[in-house]
Amino acid sequence: MVRGGHEAGLAVTCSSAFATAAGAASRDFAAGTTTPKYGPSLELEPTHLLLQLRIDIERRTAGGSVTTTVVSRRDGARSLSLHAEDFEAVTAVELVGQGEADANGAATADDGLSWTYDGHVIAIRLGGDGLVVGAKACVRVAYTVASPRTGMFFSDPGRSPFVATDHETERARYWLPCVDHPAVRTSLRFELTLRAGLTVLANGARVEGSSCSTASEAGWETTVWELTPPMRCPSYLLCIAAGEFARADGGTYTDAGGVEREIAFFGPSDAVAAADLARTFGPTASMISWMVGRLGVPFPWPKYFQYAVGGGVGGAMENISLVSWHDSLVCDEALHAERGLLVSTVNLHEISHTYFGDLLVIKHFDDAYLKESFANFMELVWLTDEYGEDVAQAFWHMERVEYTAEVDDVYARPLSTRTFDCSWSMFDRHLYPGGAWRLHMLEALVGEGPFWAGITKYITTHLNGTVETVDLRRALEATTGRNLVRWFDQWVYAAGYPKLLATTAWDAGTGVASVTLRQTQADPCRRIGTFDVSVPVSFQAPSGEWLDAPPVVMTAELPSGTTALRLDGEPMAVVIDPAAKVLHTLDWSAAGEQLLSRALTAAPTAAGRVQAAVELGKRGTARSVAVLAAALRSEPCWAVRRLIATALPVATSAAAVAGVVEGLVSETDPRVTYVLVDTLSKARGDTTAAAALRSLLSRGSDGDSSSPRAGPLATAAALRGLGAMRGDADVATLAAWVAPSTAAAPPEVDGWSPASLGIAARGAVTGLGSTRSEAGLAALLVVLDLGAHPTPSDPARLPWVRSAAVTATADAVAWADRPTRLRVGEVLVGIARRDEAPSVRTAACRALVRLGGDAVEAGLPAVLLGVAETLPNQDAVAIRRAAAEASRGAVTMGAGALPPAPALAKEVETGKEALRLVTARLEALEAVAKLTPSREGQATAGNADAPGA
Incomplete structure (x- = not known):
């Protein structure tokens, strides 16, 4: 799944958003009371679901029955617990003959089934002595749901009707009785009854001739879809979508055996146009072909459909053979010119989940990186193959910035951990760009050929199964011959990343140029240590030729190192990690501007030019701004121009503003234009x-x-x-x-x-x-x-x-007086309590946390806890944590005082404004000085024949 805003595809968890809203510089990933989470025991393992449902879009209801086929994994197994949150009614739970659920034989359980429902779980106990190992039983649950809290979403009144589901991570339970955990994978049969005339979609393949009017009621129609063994689906990837949909055909993907898979795109007819669907998702077929070629594993699913709706469907989600999108990601012509490539990377991300997440499902949420990190990594591999190294290296830089910002400003956690507040909190920037960077480094460490051979082995060994970290490590060890335990301990099971302090030196006597790097990130309080890392370095010789020095090798035990290279003269430029292969941030304050300026224009890689731009932007001097502004117009790679723009210190320099404005006038690529505007x-x-x-x-x-x-x-x-x-x-x-x-x-x-x-x-x-x-x-x-x-x-x-x-x-109102904050606070309280959209209620809670408890007369903790009761658990966890922290930190302000976080932010902003004014004045004086010749210059100009002229 891709999470995040509508201009970006990056993930931001609810918990990290609350941390930022509260003004926390750093906090623990999980609350201090959080204990490790583990997957379920599966004595009775579900293997098949039969969904026989009648869905009324107008009334926002669904009802009927779901029959679960279970297989006993031990003698005497009797108990089955199905998640079922907040159902309107559970009217019956009964054993049925196996033939009523699938074609695998008769049930073997005795009669005497008993069950209870507490609003959260349907607890079922089989009669007699239970089942023997390998025996099957089919349990049918009859029930209804009305306006489910989440998981199943309906169109708003007055819009083209639709119903759609979106489950990551544990939201199927709000409308579907199931074991709502990825460790459980089942085959599926959908018998879906809706009003006639709607497009009805689900996982798997449509059963030909299945659509028919129901005998009991005219105007309704039943459609049947099946996902048959060996294909199996966990609850979070099960999907239904139906409505008055526009459709665009995406052609077919034909595999090596000549089997065709249909590709098509759908969306509500009043929200998206068929032409926009075709434009947005047009590259799908070619991307599938690329993916199959890269991985060497056949495409597994019978079709590849995508649909885009609003409501509670967020980002994009890799439901097996039926990918869901938020309709704001569908591009008209103007939006496609700006964001088409970004949406294509999201498309590639979801196609990657065909293998990493769908074909291989994570065994538990602690290893969620095995799907999301891989999908993000595959985006960048595709960008490299499709658009070249320069564009890919620019994107790797952006991925690094997103991840390191979360580590530095919010929290640091291991990539794989069992200690999380809820499964949804794992889906953060550590998981997406942070994990992708680690896979990128792993490929560089073991070599491209062995790495991809290991990935193919990993996939083929675990087809249609569940996986955990040890499975990936063993596959890679088998193809590389390396022991990777230490690498996984450092990069998967430990927190943080290398922060490098760089110094350069030139010894004119020996003709030796050197670079020394030292890791500075170690922080026992945050459980961040040091790493084994090897960092390439390149020097530009006086001849202009770029030469590679031996890499700087550091270990966890010796976290610093030096490389040196003999040259014919002082190096003209230096680049650290020129091919963007090492996850790190760089403190290179010792580098001279001339060295960086040369690298900005002469470095042969995008990573080198971006590195120079970032370092020059930190300087903020007149010379560095002038060099950056010139590069903004001359840099040939559009993706690098965007990063140069963001490096210009426009907040403090009028000259930087002028450089961006000039760049805006000359820029012709819409993908760059909006970044320039955002920089301004x-x-x-x-x-x-x-x-x-x-x-x-x-x-x-x-x-x-x-x-x-x-x-x-x-x-x-x-x-x-x-x-x-x-x-x-x-x-x-x-x-x-x-x-x-x-x-x-x-x-x-x-x-x-x-x-x-x-x-x-x-x-x-x-x-x-x-x-x-x-x-x-x-x-x-x-x-x-x-x-x-x-x-x-x-x-x-x-x-x-x-x-x-x-x-x-x-x-x-962050800096308003207390009466205004109180007035607006009560408006936000009303929205938090009553708005129909959970995302809006959650946003209101974040806003109230930012304003502070003093802006809520009713008491902030009480409001937050009340809202949490209306939200899905995975969203409510962060709000409950914020309520607890608000209770511990409650402070009453005076009428004119500000809460601590806004007060600090105001102080910072005031300081930046003062700095900008001072810098602008200095720039103006410098410009005047350049226009006014010095006395020495005047004397020389007036006497061209003078000695030394």
């Missing part, structure tokens, strides 16, 4: 940046084809940036994009889909929150009033826009 949003208070943002928003508004309208992401970034300038000047512009339908309608842009309009609207509400003005706050409160948005298609009604509006409202 950090130049708070800079009039040049504000003018550039306003100019971008005005593009194409008068029909001038020579100045095309900015894309949705660039528009959203510009709206955010204008709000970040503070004050009322642009509130009307921002509010226009989210105006209630009773007033001026939001802008209508030709060709923009509802998702694109929603992206712009989200940028606008974020901008309103950043204005810190009464007018901005008033506009946000209107957005949060659903009564002001009666039209279902209004972007402000989208849950992901409303979640952003909730967060923005907390931004808007």
Whole structure:
């Protein structure tokens, strides 16, 4: 699964979001009271599910029966517990003949079954002496669910009807009686009855001729799908989708034996267009072919369908043969120009799960990296093969930044751990980019050929089974001949990553250039140690040739090392880890600007140029800014240009702002443009940046084809940036994009889909929150009033826009006086308690935590605990933890005081603003000095024949 925002695919757990909201610089991954989690015992192991359900979309109900076939794994097995959260009713639990569930023979259990249901678990006990080893029984549960809390989602009234399911990690239990854990894999048969005329989809293959009208009621129709052995599915990958869907065909994938697999894409007809589905998911067939070729393992599933809906379906999810997407990821033409490649990497990510997650299912959540880290890793392998090393190295840098930020600012944890608050909290940046980087390093360590041979062996050995870390290690040891226990101990079972302090030296007497690296990350309090790591280094000789020095070798016991190379003269440039093969961050404050400036333009790899850009950005001097600004225009790789833009210190340098503005004028790649615009949003208070943002928003508004309208992401970034300038000047512009339908309608842009309009609207509400003005706050409160948005298609009604509006409202009042915080706090309390969308309620809880307990008259812990009771357990865990921490840290503020976190943030922002003004003044003085010749220069200019002229 891919989690995260709609401009990015990276994962952010609820727990890390609450840590950030609370202003924590660092905290433990799991609460101190958390104990290790383990998988279930399976004395009666489910092997097949028969779902016979009638689903009423209009009434938001599902009912019927689910029959579970179980096999006894020991003599006398009698007990079976099925997760069943908050069902409306469980009306019967009974044994049925095996023929009623599958075709594998008769049941062998005695009569006398008994059962209880406590609202969470259906506890079943077979009669007699139970089952002997290998015997089967079929247990049918008859039940109904109404408006399930999660797991099954329905369309809003007034929209194209649909129902869809999304289960990661433990959400199937809210509508499906099952053993809701990945260790249980079953074959499936769906007999789904819905109103006639709808498209009905499920895992596996459709049973031909299965759709038929029901005899009992006209206007209803039953459709049958099957996933047959050896294919088996855990509960979190089981999927149903049905509705009035637009469809786009994706062709077929034909395997080596000539068997064709159908590929198709679906989505609600009022939310997505068939042409947009085809544009978004068009590369699917070629990606499947690439994946099969890379892994050397045949494609296992009978089809590959993808559907995109709103509601509670989040990100993208790899349900077996039926991948679900949030419809905001479907791209119209304008959005595709900006985000098409990102969506393609998400597509590749989900296709990777065909093998890592679907064909090989994790045995328990502690090893969730065996699916998500692999899927992220495969994204970057595909980028390398499809777009080349430069683009891939730029993306590896972004992956590194995302992961290391979570370690440094939120928490550090081992990649594999049994100690987690809930399974969902494992799906963080450690799991996605952090784990992908470790696999990248492992490939470099053992060699490309042995690594991929090991991966193929790993897959083929465990087809249709469950896996854990030892299975991967043994497969790789078998193909590489290496003992990898120490590597897995350091990189999988320990926390942290190498932080390297670098120094360079040149000995003119011996002609030797050297680089010394020292690991500085060791922190016993955070259980972070040192690592075995080998770091390549390249020098540019005076001739311009790049030469590789022996790598710097460090071990956990000797965490520093030096490499040296004899040259004909002082090196012109140096690059550490030139091919981006080592996970680390770098402190290279000792490097000279001239050395870095040369590397920025001359390094033969993208990783080297990005490294130089980052280090120059830290300097923030006039020379470094000038060099970065020039490189922004001359760098040939679009992915590197984006990173150069983010390295420019626009928050403190007017010259950096001017460089980005100049780059924006000359940039022609939409994938870079929106990043440049977003970079300008950090130049708070800079009039040049504000003018550039306003100019971008005005593009194409008068029909001038020579100045095309900015894309949705660039528009959203510009709206955010204008709000970040503070004050009322642009509130009307921002509010226009989210105006209630009773007033001026939001802008209508030709060709923009509802998702694109929603992206712009989200940028606008974020901008309103950043204005810190009464007018901005008033506009946000209107957005949060659903009564002001009666039209279902209004972007402000989208849950992901409303979640952003909730967060923005907390931004808007973070520095307000206490009466204002109290007033807004009560609005947020109402949203947290009553909003229909769980994601909005969760966002309101995060906002309340940020504002502090003093902003909630009813008491923050009580509000949070009340909301937690309305949410799925995996979302509620983090909220309960926040409530406990709020109880321990409750502080009453004076009328004019701020909670500690906002007070600190305000102090930091004030300091940055002062630094920007001082830097701008110094830059202006420096510019004047360059225009005014010195006295020495004047004398020389006036006497060209003078000695030394």
